Amino acid sequence: MRKSMQLENKRIVVVGGANGTGAAIVRAFVAEGAGVASLDIRDAEGESVVSAANGKGPGEGHYFHCDASVRTEVKEAFTSAAGVLGGIDAMVVTAGVMGKVLEPESIDDGEFDRIMNINVRSIFVTNQEIFPYLKENGGGRIINFGSGSALRSYPSAVHYSASKGAVISWTRSLAFAWGKHNITANVVNPAIARTLMFTESAQEAASEGKEATANQLESMFPLGSRRFPPTKEDLPVGFGDPDADLAPVLVFLVGDGARFITAQIIPIDGGLTPGR
Template sequence: MSYAGRFAGRTAIVTGGASGLGKSSAARIVAEGGKVVLWDLNAEALAAVAAEIGAQHFVALDVSDADAVAAAAAEANRMLGKVDILIASAGITGATVPVQEFPLDSWKRVVDINLNGVFYCSRAVVPYMLENGYGRIVNVASVAGKEGNPNASAYSASKAGVIGFTKSLGKELAGKGVIANSLTPATFESPILEQLPQSQVDYMRSKIPMGRLGEVEESAAMVCFMASEECSFTTASTFDTSGGRTTY
């Protein structure tokens, strides 16, 4: 289901836009009248998705590069005339091993992309939103950030950090027209699952009371509500699409 004109006149930056939740959310925003700039590390896939969904522009970048993020945000603001929405969906899983075996380079890379990248994106985009007195920030966390998944310490810790960061950010911006919330999905069908062994996917499915993985469109529907004008009195908060898994 889509809502014609819901994002008419609105502009968005979507990270991780070449696949999964980023792609699905961006496609809905465009279909509902908005203009979108896609960011992703996968340049080839990014170009194909931008053409497929009708994005206004795309930039191949690593969200863990603060300078590249700042430059791309300035470019998006110039090109679109403003930045109304930021959907920070870029993320990786990292290694799937116990803490005592966890590779240091994998830990640092996960934190750099999943947590530092979210911070860099908000840091770059918030000034444009404050200038216009309007903004919606959606930071994609995970149920792992609330409950933790064994053998996924870096991912779980980074996503917990996203939740805490977003709560702080939302409180800073409250009353200024800019709303910031995070999403904590349980595992859903997405290319990111290719980074995990099947045993880990089976474990995560077993923890979902509904007995199935989510569909990317289910989380995209929530993201688009969070990114819309309708989400006007909830900030510094967390929305779940967890199939009943989360307990708080």
């Protein structure tokens, strides 16, 4: 018997689809029958994620190079995406970077601007540029990635935390501004998922002699080592898995069942954030 697909005929843009959560989302959307345009700056990884997802089907992914913080590139990539998909129903923006581990008093202007330029400008530019497509479509979904660190204390990268706070405020107000066009806008707050970002920041912490951070964080999750239903056997205690723990929630959020959810912060954090 043919398995029913949750996202058949949906046309979805994933910004940041080459790695981590974005890659897991591309895989899940294609597996649920969607047409997906994956945008990123890491082209080899982006192409490879799409090609592996297409190998399994039943949906179809397409990869486009795009620096999400550069308006001309976003415009061009959305034109290509809408062309190949035949329109756009939803966009998920996972593109983002972690701030350098620094005391607040040591963050210089360049590092502050780098984080704001990618984490906040990418949201600003992609959200603005997707608007005409969603409006013309009669409605649609925008899901921006924030972070639990915007709500709980994150003293080792205050500027990163602030950038994600901006994503939350932007998205909630946007939901009210564009709700009349039948566009929902929500924020997903992960904390903490094993991705490229996680590995890179763990490496940076280790090189700075702050490697205890990962173990300390792991002990803060309320969930034990055994989850039900069981996921991957090698899944460590606490930390989220992009494919098993995050992507299924995004499948729901872009699907028809989530049409009455807007202006929300949706934590996918294993309970970490309320522990502040």
